[in-house]
Amino acid sequence: MRPPAETIVVGAGPAGAAAALALAEADLAVTLLDDNTRAGGQVFRTGGRTRRGPGWDPRGAELRARIAASPAIDHRPDHEVVAIHADRSLWVRDADGRVVRMAPRMLLAAPGAVEIAVPVPGWQRPGVFGLGGLQLLLKGAGTVPTGPVVLAGAGPLLYLLAAQFRAARVPVAAVIDAAARPGFSTLLGLAAQPSLLAAGIGHRWRLLWGGIPVLRRHAVTAVDGDRSGVTAVEVARVDENWRPLPGGRRRIAARTLGLGFGVRPNIELTRLAGAEHGWDTGLGGWFPKRTDALETTVPGLFAAGDGAGVLGVDNALDEGIIAAAAIARRLDRGGILDWRAAAAAGRRQRRRVFREALADWSALRPGIFAAADAETVVCRCEDVTAGEIAEAVRLGYRAPGPLKMATRAGMGLCQGRVCATAVQHLLAEAAGIDPGAVPPPSVRAPLRPVPLDGFTEMAAD
Amino acid sequence: MLAGRPNPRLTCALYPSSPAPAAPPTRFRRLDPDGRLVPLTVDGQALELPEGMPLAAALLTHGFDAFHRSVRRAEPRGPWCLMGTCLQCIATVDGRPQVRTCRTPVAAGMVVTLGS
Numbered sequence: 419m420r421p422p423a424e425t426i427v428v429g430a431g432p433a434g435a436a437a438a439l440a441l442a443e444a445d446l447a448v449t450l451l452d453d454n455t456r457a458g459g460q461v462f463r464t465g466g467r468t469r470r471g472p473g474w475d476p477r478g479a480e481l482r483a484r485i486a487a488s489p490a491i492d493h494r495p496d497h498e499v500v501a502i503h504a505d506r507s508l509w510v511r512d513a514d515g516r517v518v519r520m521a522p523r524m525l526l527a528a529p530g531a532v533e534i535a536v537p538v539p540g541w542q543r544p545g546v547f548g549l550g551g552l553q554l555l556l557k558g559a560g561t562v563p564t565g566p567v568v569l570a571g572a573g574p575l576l577y578l579l580a581a582q583f584r585a586a587r588v589p590v591a592a593v594i595d596a597a598a599r600p601g602f603s604t605l606l607g608l609a610a611q612p613s614l615l616a617a618g619i620g621h622r623w624r625l626l627w628g629g630i631p632v633l634r635r636h637a638v639t640a641v642d643g644d645r646s647g648v649t650a651v652e653v654a655r656v657d658e659n660w661r662p663l664p665g666g667r668r669r670i671a672a673r674t675l676g677l678g679f680g681v682r683p684n685i686e687l688t689r690l691a692g693a694e695h696g697w698d699t700g701l702g703g704w705f706p707k708r709t710d711a712l713e714t715t716v717p718g719l720f721a722a723g724d725g726a727g728v729l730g731v732d733n734a735l736d737e738g739i740i741a742a743a744a745i746a747r748r749l750d751r752g753g754i755l756d757w758r759a760a761a762a763a764g765r766r767q768r769r770r771v772f773r774e775a776l777a778d779w780s781a782l783r784p785g786i787f788a789a790a791d792a793e794t795v796v797c798r799c800e801d802v803t804a805g806e807i808a809e810a811v812r813l814g815y816r817a818p819g820p821l822k823m824a825t826r827a828g829m830g831l832c833q834g835r836v837c838a839t840a841v842q843h844l845l846a847e848a849a850g851i852d853p854g855a856v857p858p859p860s861v862r863a864p865l866r867p868v869p870l871d872g873f874t875e876m877a878a879d
Numbered sequence: 880m881l882a883g884r885p886n887p888r889l890t891c892a893l894y895p896s897s898p899a900p901a902a903p904p905t906r907f908r909r910l911d912p913d914g915r916l917v918p919l920t921v922d923g924q925a926l927e928l929p930e931g932m933p934l935a936a937a938l939l940t941h942g943f944d945a946f947h948r949s950v951r952r953a954e955p956r957g958p959w960c961l962m963g964t965c966l967q968c969i970a971t972v973d974g975r976p977q978v979r980t981c982r983t984p985v986a987a988g989m990v991v992t993l994g995s
């Protein structure tokens with residue numbers, strides 16, 4: 419195996435892959451680390467499929483072919499970064515379970531996004547998935563629910579997945595959207611990206627055509643089930659802040675529920691490295707602060723794609739190029755990529771109007787967390803309820819760290835990745851403060867469970 | 880799915896007079912019914928699953944909904960994120976505990992123990 423290159427890119431999704439390919443074009447060697455067996459990240463995750471079908475994207479195969487064909491790119495699949503230090507050095511768990519240390523001169527974090535979980539009574543039952551999780555089953559494994567399925571939450575993925583399911587003949591009982599119908603000004607903003615707006619309208623029409631009911635300004639307020647899992651969901655109207663309104667509950671039979679309120683940047687790498695972060699619901703939540711060249715506040719650590727702000731696949735591809743150009747300049751290979759980076763920066767700027775309209779329509783609103791009652795499990799790993807969190811806040815715990823010590827919320831196997839957004843909002847609600855005023859959760863290494871013998875090997879290296 | 884149950888919809892189309900199937904036996908089905916099947920053991924039961932398919936997805940299409948029990952309430956839990964983040968899909972695979980089945984491709988001879 420080659421020694422690690424001067425530049426390391428973490429994440430082989432659109433952002434990381436675009437960066438690696440651009441760096442290769444500038445004759446720079448790059449090591450591309452990703453914890454999946456195949457490159458492509460979330461959008462292009464169609465590796466395991468044997469046939470084309472709903473959710474299949476040809477760009478994934480093209481990307482993989484270009485990476486494989488590039489001698490400058492050392493793509494290491496099944497390599498997971500489990501720690502990152504302020505000097506940019508990494509601990510990487512390799513495909514054999516050993517932990518190896520790498521110390522690049524330039525580092526690009528392109529880890530993508532993770533789903534935002536909104537707990538409601540009974541959401542921990544088998545048969546309840548994140549909307550993205552259901553989409554990954556479709557895209558990455560060609561696996562679909564036998565139905566009836568209820569899809570609930572907010573944002574574009576709700577309609578995209580419903581349309582994909584319809585194409586795959588999955589019985590969708592209802593689509594439950596917390597957001598209101600997009601108004602005229604929202605549609606005008608979305609028209610800044612005509613193809614995306616057209617795609618969205620197309621999905622909506624396909625649902626109408628397929629007779630799939632869409633309830634807007636509604637949310638799932640409880641999940642019923644038996645021993646095997648979900649049997650029905652309860653839905654209610656919500657106000658403009660997405661808080662469920664009293665009365666008027668209705669039940670919909672369902673064997674599978676997809677529940678998703680969008681995705682948020684996966685900030686564990688940039689947080690662990692000590693970079694500064696900001697809060698913006700339009701970007702999905704906490705995000706690493708960056709310069710125009712996409713460098714974080716840690717020198718030599720760049721961040722690109724949805725891991726730095728959820729702006730979608732086209733933006734991720736562009737940010738990959740911008741970050742690559744900046745890294746090339748830093749390594750005295752400047753100039754070569756500059757015109758491409760300038761074009762990408764222009765496109766990125768023009769997407770701003772679209773993004774603002776999209777966030778205005780569908781970005782997470784705090785009222786939705788009122789769907790959790792005192793008995794609702796918030797932290798699935800440690801079975802911590804909303805009532806226990808509210809009680810701890812009443813006793814004076816006002817930050818996720820101490821709250822974790824008091825309740826164990828976020829202390830389990832997933833290290834709080836699933837419940838972080840919910841804990842933050844429940845804490846803010848109970849303390850009567852703004853969610854953005856709650857400090858971001860702390861992160862600790864190793865980021866994933868690593869077998870102890872993996873570390874022994876590192877010491878011997 | 881070659882080894883598993885017949886696709887209920889297909890059966891109905893072929894035998895229009897047969898009664899409509901009751902609730903489908905599994906929560907999930909496969910769209911791409913090809914690929915090589917390999918033998919493995921799940922909770923002592925011999926199964927044939929598609930090689931290379933994410934183990935969590937393969938188990939879901941075989942009627943496994945719960946993969947482990949939660950720590951405090953001992954409630955059944957199943958996969959949620961399918962991208963390696965939530966660890967709700969963990970099982971013991973070939974003696975290794977807490978393996979994320981959503982990121983583990985099906986391989987011949989695997990021994991899987993669910994904690995449900």
Ligand SMILES: Cc1cc2nc3c(=O)[nH]c(=O)nc-3n(C[C@H](O)[C@H](O)[C@H](O)COP(=O)(O)OP(=O)(O)OC[C@H]3O[C@@H](n4cnc5c(N)ncnc54)[C@H](O)[C@@H]3O)c2cc1C
Pocket residue numbers: 428429430431432433434435451452453454458459460461462497498499500528529530531532533549550551553554575578681684687722723724725729730731732734865962
């Ligand atoms: C479940 C899900 C479904 C989505 N579906 C769509 C869709 O249909 N259409 C759409 O436009 N957008 C979708 N998105 C949004 C998506 O995030 C972006 O459009 C796009 O994938 C962003 O590209 P990226 O390169 O920034 O991140 P990603 O594509 O997420 O790629 C990041 C890669 O980094 C890897 N990684 C993360 N952390 C580590 C680590 N510590 N060590 C090693 N590797 C690591 C990840 O496994 C992943 O392969 C989806 C997001 C999610 C989470």
Ligand code: FES
Pocket residue numbers: 935958959960961962963964965966967968969979980981982
């Ligand atoms: S389903 Fe979330 S980690 Fe596997």
